[in-house]
Amino acid sequence: MTGKKTRPQGQDEGSTFIAAFQMRADAAQTEKVRMVIKEQYKDAFDVLSDCENARLIPGIIGPPGIGKTLLLRAYADKSERSFSWITGDEGVRPAHLIGSFNPALVLNKGFTLESFEPGPLLKTMVSGGVFGLNEANRLPEYVQNSLLEPFEEWSVYVPRLGRIRASEDFFPVLTMNPEEMAGAHRLSEALRDRIRVWIRLGYPRKETELEIVKVNCPEYHLSDSVLELIYRLVSSTRQDTDVEVPASIRAAISIARLSAEMARRSGEDDPSHQTLSAAANYVLTGALRFRPGIVAENAVQSIIRRSLASRESGS
Ligand SMILES: Nc1ncnc2c1ncn2[C@@H]1O[C@H](COP(=O)(O)OP(=O)(O)OP(=O)(O)O)[C@@H](O)[C@H]1O
Ligand SMILES: [Mg+2]
Numbered sequence: 571m572t573g574k575k576t577r578p579q580g581q582d583e584g585s586t587f588i589a590a591f592q593m594r595a596d597a598a599q600t601e602k603v604r605m606v607i608k609e610q611y612k613d614a615f616d617v618l619s620d621c622e623n624a625r626l627i628p629g630i631i632g633p634p635g636i637g638k639t640l641l642l643r644a645y646a647d648k649s650e651r652s653f654s655w656i657t658g659d660e661g662v663r664p665a666h667l668i669g670s671f672n673p674a675l676v677l678n679k680g681f682t683l684e685s686f687e688p689g690p691l692l693k694t695m696v697s698g699g700v701f702g703l704n705e706a707n708r709l710p711e712y713v714q715n716s717l718l719e720p721f722e723e724w725s726v727y728v729p730r731l732g733r734i735r736a737s738e739d740f741f742p743v744l745t746m747n748p749e750e751m752a753g754a755h756r757l758s759e760a761l762r763d764r765i766r767v768w769i770r771l772g773y774p775r776k777e778t779e780l781e782i783v784k785v786n787c788p789e790y791h792l793s794d795s796v797l798e799l800i801y802r803l804v805s806s807t808r809q810d811t812d813v814e815v816p817a818s819i820r821a822a823i824s825i826a827r828l829s830a831e832m833a834r835r836s837g838e839d840d841p842s843h844q845t846l847s848a849a850a851n852y853v854l855t856g857a858l859r860f861r862p863g864i865v866a867e868n869a870v871q872s873i874i875r876r877s878l879a880s881r882e883s884g885s
Contacts, residue, residue: 605640605641610771615641617769618645621766621767628765629767629768631745632747632772633771638745642700651700652694652697652699652700653700654699654700655690656703657708658707660710662709666689668688668692668716668726670686672685672687692726692734694742695736696734698739698740700742701740703742705745706757711758714758715758715760717761717764718761722764773805776805779822783800783801786823786827787830792830793840796829799846800829801822803817803877806876813859813861814860815858815859817854817857820857825853829846846878847874850874851871854873858870
């Protein structure tokens with residue numbers, strides 16, 4: 571797996587890159603979304619479809635790593651459409667969403683469509699597909715306002731090229747974390763008003779979360795008792811009042827994958843207590859945010875010790 575390859579030089583390097591790029595592009599085309607669609611995910615999936623049919627723009631609210639982006643990808647995949655997304659921050663400008671003219675091409679061809687490089691919003695409006703906008707509340711207000719026309723009128727004005735009407739297949743969806751709803755960065759009232767339906771996702775039931783972990787670890791075999799401990803680790807952070815941002819599903823997957831790989835390296839059939847504890851430590855060190863005043867290192871150790879305690883005494 572880690573065999574070293576000789577690095578190509580000069581011209582070779584360029585053509586090798588082109589071939590490799592094409593291969594990667596093909597891989598992206600044939601990539602299949604693996605998602606556990608049941609319970610809240612099934613409900614959300616169905617409501618997304620209702621919203622699209624009813625021409626209502628939904629917002630998905632859920633903590634980080636709960637599956638918001640994957641849900642949209644799966645939704646787009648199901649209807650064989652493209653999915654593009656962008657995450658809002660202060661640096662995003664309308665041109666990042668709509669696109670802009672390439673100055674080098676403008677010199678030759680003028681302000682024509684050929685010189686225009688479309689952004690993800692315009693691309694999706696023209697070709698149809700699902701457009702996910704993460705953390706729209708972090709966008710400067712004037713950028714949020716630039717979304718009003720696409721989201722309300724299904725049209726957009728492209729500077730120098732004119733107004734276009736969006737494809738019938740254009741489906742914009744906002745996603746955000748619950749704290750952003752109340753946080754300092756607010757969704758502008760005008761944009762919030764365009765989001766007609768709110769879908770909440772929370773942490774799934776234990777069985778469902780473990781099924782999700784397994785789906786994301788296809789190359790490893792983890793016993794039920796190890797999976798149980800991984801769930802205990804992450805769920806304890808969700809009940810701990812010292813923890814402001816608990817472990818996500820993403821963290822559970824990471825602990826599972828890292829502990830399986832560490833176990834494989836040390837010749838264990840199943841991750842031992844020490845292996846699981848070490849893997850959890852590597853993952854949770856950066857995955858949790860604690861209340862001010864709490865020493866993260868000690869708190870992580872204590873969560874791991876408490877969660878794995880019963881196994882220690884039981885085996
Ligand atoms: N229902 C599910 N089935 C399979 N995998 C899932 C499911 N839900 C979440 N995951 C996995 O959990 C991880 C996080 O999912 P995703 O990136 O969609 O979360 P998110 O809510 O968009 O997070 P963020 O708020 O950080 O953007 C991914 O690895 C994803 O594959
Ligand atoms: Mg996401």
